[in-house]
Amino acid sequence: MLNPSPSKLDIPASPPYPVPSTEEALPMPAARKPLAPKKPSAKISPSKASAPPAHAKAKPNTTSRFELAGPLYPIYTSVPYLSYKHSSYFQVYEKCFTPFIGKPITFIEVGVLNGGSLFMWRKFFGPNARIIGVDFNPGAKKWEKDGFEIHIGDQSSPVFWAEFFRKVGQIDILLDDGGHTNRQQIETVMQALPHIRDGGLIMVEDTHASYMPEFGNPSFHSFTSFAKSVTDKVNSRFPALKGTESLLRNRVFSTEFYESIVVFNIDSRRAVIPLPLSNEGESSDAQDFRHQHTTTGTLLNLEVKAAKLLAPLKREPFITLKHMLFKLIHRAVWEADHLKTRRYFK
Ligand SMILES: C[S@@+](CC[C@H](N)C(=O)[O-])C[C@H]1O[C@@H](n2cnc3c(N)ncnc32)[C@H](O)[C@@H]1O
Incomplete structure (x- = not known):
């Protein structure tokens, strides 16, 4: 049942x-074994009203x-x-x-x-x-x-x-x-x-x-x-x-x-390269807050400042060294960010 x-x-x-x-009742084929009934779901007492909803923890039915x-x-x-x-x-x-x-x-x-x-x-x-x-x-x-x-x-x-x-x-x-x-x-x-x-x-x-x-x-x-x-x-x-x-x-x-x-x-008609669009609406020059007040944002800003500071070093091998250093710093910044969500990949 x-x-x-x-x-x-x-x-x-x-x-x-x-x-x-x-x-x-949904009709089941006569000759087939019935599906296992679902276990009764746990009742939530009023004192646990602020606990996560039951489906947040429950195993799939x-x-x-x-x-x-x-x-x-x-x-x-x-x-x-x-x-x-x-x-x-x-x-x-x-x-x-x-x-x-x-x-x-x-x-x-x-x-x-x-x-x-x-x-x-x-x-x-x-x-x-x-x-x-x-x-x-x-x-x-x-x-x-x-x-x-x-x-x-x-x-x-x-x-x-x-x-x-x-x-x-x-x-x-x-x-x-x-x-x-x-x-x-x-x-x-x-x-x-x-x-x-x-x-x-x-x-x-x-x-x-x-x-x-x-x-x-x-x-x-x-x-x-x-x-x-x-x-x-x-x-x-x-x-x-x-x-x-x-x-x-x-x-x-x-x-x-x-x-x-x-x-x-x-669908070949819809599998296309997208175009960037603008609806030409009025802008209020809003600032993009993507990295505002985040460690990643601070580190990326430091990276920009360091790039400016080292800009006068225009000769080889400094150029190659600078390139390698920034690549490394950039990777480290993002890896630090990824550490925060690593637990969701388990
Ligand atoms: C899971 S049964 C199909 C079940 C069916 N669609 C149903 O609803 O009951 C798998 C079928 O795939 C066939 N099959 C297995 N390997 C195959 C292959 N390499 N090429 C074509 N058919 C294959 C088998 O002979 C078998 O009949």
Whole structure:
């Protein structure tokens, strides 16, 4: 049974779809093991009113009603064939896929297994969607009789994907629920990237594999490390950072990180170098207080003063020495600043 009395903390102020009342029970699939009930939350006595709010310390709950309150979960439980998903995925699917409902999209799921998710996607997106399954297991071909396109091949093979896209053409969404190794996930993203229509997306699920020894992780070459490096490439579009051209930099508009899911929103029209803008409004010559009354500010001011003091030393090797010294001081100033926030990285 699901948490029968969710605390208000489970439910954001304005969810994008109606949340059932506390009395309403969410339907669970009959044959499945019920989810563990949430532990009752500790009561806060009035004397502890000034203590941090409960959610500031509490561990995450197990599945909340909010996660399963949208339209997809009832579809999931209604399809005739088995599908394995995690409860937290439904809200992410709904957030990212809802704009595509009813549209004539091409949707790929890597990982067919027992076929259940293909039926779920067809019901969710509607009859205009072209639903394609990819699996290494030739047995998946049997779902073609139900109107799905099935392609058999290894998702870590660029040769397979080249042939796949030659046959299928451009697509809108690729969902990777395949083998979950770093290589499979990364190669799938890289091979699909040129073939996603602007406005489409690539969603990779089960990214917790990036932290699991059975997948050779944690590693610098994990999928999640790759996804973080894609975020760096997105940020490298800022002109002052002088990023180098790449398909990721030019096509990935944004990255989204969820528990066990990463989304790459693809849009070459929006993945652009930004321009600095001014609305030409009236200025009151306000001072920028970024470093005012801070140790960093004082040290940076000292650095400027020292630079002025040493300015007359214009000959080599003084120039090189000055350059090295200021680089060192500058680094030390910022490292001192970083010490203050180091504890948040643990
Ligand atoms: C997690 S299951 C898919 C679950 C399914 N989407 C569902 O909702 O129940 C993973 C599937 O990926 C397939 N698979 C594993 N490695 C693969 C690879 N290298 N290329 C393509 N498919 C692969 C497996 O055969 C298996 O059917």
